[in-house]
Amino acid sequence: MEVTVHNKAAIRGVASYIPDNRLTNEQLANDFPEWSVDKIYEKTGIKSRPIADETETCSSMAINAAKKLFAKLSVTADSIDFILLCTQSPDYKLPTTACIIQNALGVPTSAGALDFNLGCSGYVYGLSIAKGLIESGQSKRVLLLTSELYSRYINKKDKSVRTLFGDAATATLVEGVKSENELLGSFVFGTDGAGDRNLIVPHGGSVHPLNSDSFSEVCDKSGNFRSSADLYMNGAEILSFTLKSVPLLVTNVLSKSAFDIENIDKVVFHQANKFMLDKLRKKLKFTEDQFLVSYRDYGNTVSSSIPLGLELAEQQNLLRKGENVLLCGFGVGYSWAGSIITW
Ligand SMILES: CC(C)(COP(=O)(O)OP(=O)(O)OC[C@H]1O[C@@H](n2cnc3c(N)ncnc32)[C@H](O)[C@@H]1OP(=O)(O)O)[C@@H](O)C(=O)NCCC(=O)NCCS
CATH class of the missing domain: 3.40.47.10 (Thiolase/Chalcone synthase)
Structure with a gap:
């Protein structure tokens, strides 16, 4: 045939x-x-x-x-x-x-x-x-x-x-x-703009154009200084959003792609930090060999963190041609998306 x-x-x-x-x-x-x-x-x-x-x-x-x-x-x-x-x-x-x-x-x-x-x-x-x-x-x-x-x-x-x-x-x-x-597999998306305040640069857009107040710094209860033109993050809220939404995202990507967790060769999540990724890995029961991390020498590089993780894994021979790789990105917005790709 x-x-x-x-x-x-x-x-x-x-x-x-x-x-x-x-x-x-x-x-x-x-x-x-x-x-x-x-x-x-x-x-x-x-x-x-x-x-x-x-x-x-x-x-x-x-x-x-x-x-x-x-x-x-x-x-x-x-x-x-x-x-x-x-x-x-x-x-x-x-x-x-x-x-x-x-x-x-x-x-x-x-x-x-x-x-x-x-x-x-x-x-x-x-x-x-x-x-x-x-x-x-x-x-x-x-x-x-x-x-x-x-x-x-x-x-x-x-x-x-x-x-x-x-x-x-x-x-x-x-x-x-x-x-x-399919080599770039089925995609699953998610959005919840109710989290907009938790990772934000408040001034400089059309809601609050930069003005003389934008640059006056205030000190928060942890001793951090920032102005309204600076990045603000509510780490605890972002963490709790992630722990809720990412496991569901993974379940949905697997079922949409008709994959079991055991058929996934490698996992490359957005590289937020060790505290968050350790929690997600344990919750999702990925092995340390499956779950590639690359934050040590780079930190959280936002949208660059997943492709950077792929490049580093390839260079270190941790990623081989034909392997199935689960990608999940999540954060500011809130916004999230996942897919399984064939490397
Ligand atoms: C930022 C984050 C690591 C803070 O962890 P947390 O446990 O929620 O932090 P807490 O404020 O409750 O503090 C707990 C302890 O961790 C310490 N801590 C918090 N952030 C820290 C940091 N960046 N470096 C070192 N220590 C830190 C605190 O000082 C505190 O220490 P203590 O117990 O000795 O007093 C965590 O909330 C997180 O991963 N949030 C998501 C952040 C993120 O990646 N956002 C980007 C978009 S994906």
């Missing part, structure tokens, strides 16, 4: 750009003597975080990641027909950073390019959009970028967020291949 072969979207490769500048636990313990080097490491699992310097931008980091990807895969910019950029720290409010990147990389002017504003769930959403573009015949080769510089929104006197977040960019090439099987 003749087998029908379909054009399926697949990940051809991933590369990252990591700023050289690092924020270590030693520097943090120096700034916040109430938290020791060991205390920060034991709680967060993070040793140091890359922090963009003042010359680095959303576009410059994404361009560097894309150039590394092109070199790795021997692909040229003129073969790209769509750029998707996930970021919450764009170069400007307008124009769209993906347009700036198109020009800098030399991607043809016939290509589509757009930014989408999502955080920790964004990479999985990006894969889904890329799959839609490819499998509907609108695109052949999508450059999916993530580039995040939360450090630009973090007050240096706020240890609650400064200990957790790092800056990074990634580039993923998604293209159509002949396959009988």
Whole structure:
């Protein structure tokens, strides 16, 4: 019997750009003597975080990641027909950073390019959009970028967020291949904007345009200083949202994809921090071998954390061709998404 072969979207490769500048636990313990080097490491699992310097931008980091990807895969910019950029720290409010990147990389002017504003769930959403573009015949080769510089929104006197977040960019090439099987699996999404207050930069948008009050700092009960133009996180609320929504997300992805937990070779979750990921791993009963972690030298790099985890796992030979990998992104919004991909 003749087998029908379909054009399926697949990940051809991933590369990252990591700023050289690092924020270590030693520097943090120096700034916040109430938290020791060991205390920060034991709680967060993070040793140091890359922090963009003042010359680095959303576009410059994404361009560097894309150039590394092109070199790795021997692909040229003129073969790209769509750029998707996930970021919450764009170069400007307008124009769209993906347009700036198109020009800098030399991607043809016939290509589509757009930014989408999502955080920790964004990479999985990006894969889904890329799959839609490819499998509907609108695109052949999508450059999916993530580039995040939360450090630009973090007050240096706020240890609650400064200990957790790092800056990074990634580039993923998604293209159509002949396959009988789904290679970027069924996607499950979730949204609950009722959590909007719990991870927010309150001023600078259309609700509260920047004004003279935006930069006045207040001190919270834990001794952290921040202004309304800075990032605010309610860690306890985000943790409780995650512990509720992620197990359900995993159940739904497995049942939609007709997979059992035992058939999953590897799991790459959004790399929030050790405290949260240990809880999720134990709750979901994933083994330590299945559950890949990469926060130690990067921290929480928002939408870059899953693709960075994939690239590092590939480099360390922890991820092999043909393995089934469960991806789950969750956080700011609230927003979450999951999928099973074949590497
Ligand atoms: C931030 C988070 C690690 C804090 O943990 P928590 O247990 O809820 O924190 P609490 O404020 O109740 O403090 C408990 C202890 O942890 C310590 N602690 C809290 N955050 C810490 C940090 N970043 N580094 C070191 N110690 C920390 C506190 O000082 C306290 O110590 P003590 O028992 O000696 O007094 C946790 O809430 C979390 O993972 N939230 C989700 C955050 C996140 O990743 N958001 C991004 C979007 S996904």
